[in-house]
């Protein structure tokens with residue numbers, strides 16, 4: 001496609017700062033939303049919570065701001081060995097960084113562009129990875145203690161390309177702001193994972209009839225340094241653990257699993273929240289009931305059964321554990337804020353789509369805010385839980401400002417909504433249509 005020459009959003013932001021002399025966030029959340037609330041709020045006290053996702057993508061998110069601006073108001077670039085500087089830091093303690101959609105343009109996400117999500121400290125890299133020990137205990141007949149070397153020699157490895165997605169991906173489009181890292185769509189990536197099916201290891205351990213649920217433990221110290229606390233410890237029903245694609249992984253894109261991604265050993269549990277894909281994995285305990293570790297209780301990784309008023313008080317008894325992630329599509333080219341030469345009338349688009357445990361049945365794109373749609377062409381997946389790369393060509397009738405929207409539909413016929421729906425305190429399930437702004441001329 002035509003080479004973009006400049007991100008116009010930076011200029012727009014600079015103008016906006018000049019006009020209002022307030023930060024972007026303050027401008028959007030105070031001025032715009034208060035205005036909407038005041039106009040419509042007379043009869044509906046919660047109408048000030050109308051979704052912020054309706055704000056034009058040109059202002060709601062954009063290309064990282066380059067240095068030199070008087071006040072850094074945009075996303076901050078990541079500076080971490082081996083990682084692309086285009087990743088966006090969402091938090092530095094613990095370190096969390098997402099991949100802007102346009103950096104997810106590779107068929108297979110390279111390690112350098114793969115998002116990072118930690119809840120605790122990053123452990124020191126293992127000196128002798130083959131000696132790394134994994135214990136499997138609890139409701140099993142034969143407690144196992146295997147080194148990585150033994151794991152590799154006793155079982156047959158599998159390699160699959162699979163999406164790993166943070167449970168909170170898409171959270172930033174909830175209004176009012178939900179608690180947690182403000183992911184756009186970049187808490188996801190699709191890598192080739194090599195490892196041993198967890199089910200085979202559990203089979204070797206001999207599951208007792210009482211085996212119901214897993215509990216995962218790893219070597220990353222709690223942020224506080226308190227050795228009695230887990231950074232995170234989640235688990236899943238045995239049926240999910242026994243799926244052939246649930247892997248104990250030691251290699252990523254053909255390389256030894258990097259320390260930052262949980263090397264030497266991690267779980268990859270595709271389709272479900274990334275928090276199940278335990279990094280620096282040291283122990284799996286089989287339980288006779290649901291796990292109650294760090295990240296299993298309260299409103300963590302849980303969604304309400306009864307839709308709640310945005311910003312309202314949660315009735316935790318009415319919450320269920322989030323399992324399969326919702327359908328999502330992203331435009332990976334052009335990048336949000338791309339400026340195309342005057343006279344451009346055809347724009348080639350590329351993207352990706354995935355749907356948790358389900359498959360993607362179609363992807364559609366629009367350049368007129370959803371008045372008309374064009375169906376995209378889906379590339380085949382390599383295996384279950386792989387993403388579908390997609391392509392489409394759209395027409396733009398003139399020079400000027402356009403928004404490109406994408407929406408995917410899953411194999412159950414559920415389509416991404418125009419706005420983040422089913423607000424919940426920690427913002428799970430936000431899969432609003434992805435939109436990018438382009439300027440022709």
Ligand SMILES: Nc1nc2c(c(=O)[nH]1)N[C@H]1C(S)=C(S)[C@@H](COP(=O)(O)O)O[C@H]1N2
Nearest residue numbers: 115116117118119166218261274275278279
């Ligand atoms: N030990 C451990 N495993 C972990 C986490 C963690 O903080 N500690 N974070 C989880 C979460 S919330 C996600 S989304 C994924 C992110 O994996 P990545 O950093 O390799 O992208 O790891 C999961 N596994």
Ligand SMILES: [Mo]
Nearest residue numbers: 166167274275
């Ligand atoms: Mo996550």
